[in-house]
Amino acid sequence: MKTLIFMAAFLFCGFTASAVETKMMIRAKARDAKFIGSSLGGAHIIVRNKVNRQILAEGNTTGSTGNTDLIMKTSKTRGTSIADPQTAGFLATIDIEEPVFVSIEVISPLNNKQAQAVVSTELWLLPGKDILGDGIILEIPGFIIDILKPRTHQYISLSSIKGKPFPFQANIVMMCGCVIDKGGIWNSDEMEVKGILKKDGKYLKDVHMSLVSTNLFEGNDLLNTPGNYELTLYAYHEKSGNTGVDKVNYVVYE
Structure with a gap:
């Protein structure tokens, strides 16, 4: 009997997925300008599960506005990065067991209410498949x-x-x-x-x-x-x- 219980538990564990840490870099960029970072108080980021609206990650972008020459003066081709290691962003770290369809909401500028805009996007987040580098960039007009x-x-x-x-x-x-x-x-x-x-x-x-x-x-x-x-x-x-x-x-x- 004990052997059967052990085998059942082993099989059950084998079919149960475990949560995997998944990272996603999110950045807010001003239209026709640079990134929104610490010098302006940051942009506020909210990542939600689209189905149940559960907040999976939340925080502010931190870092510099980025390299002016790279962002504003360099010709862009496919695969060219416009962010460097100091460029402002919010690194969301989320534990998920299966693909999750998420919404990303950016509220910016956080500390200037009369100019505040909200922009959003949606995408599939896959367990263990990080989205880094430039990451997800949302544009803030105005x-x-x-x-x-x-x-x-x-x-x-x-x-x-x-x-x-x-x-x-x-x-x-x-x-x-x-x-x-x-x-x-x-x-x-x-x-x-x-x-x-x-x-x-x-x-x-x-x-x-x-x-x-x-x-x-x-x-x-x-x-x-x-x-x-x-x-x-x-x-x-x-x-x-x-x-x-x-x-x-x-x-x-x-």
């Missing part, structure tokens, strides 16, 4: 825009600005944090940056913005009447299709 002037819900006395140009100011970077400069790789001359100004809910005028130093855009206009103002500031790059928006509300009072 710009990160932070309006610096005026401040949110700032109260401004009409007497202090009447007859004077009122300053508008914004900081704009690529989704990887890469710099925008005149004549640079990310050339401000190729970008349209404009503010749309409303007063008491109605369109008032456009405010044209221009680069004054790295990443910093400024414009100004005359505000001669009190009211509740809203500034919607956007950036647009026709070649890449990148867009970005930030909004601020402020009050001009007598």
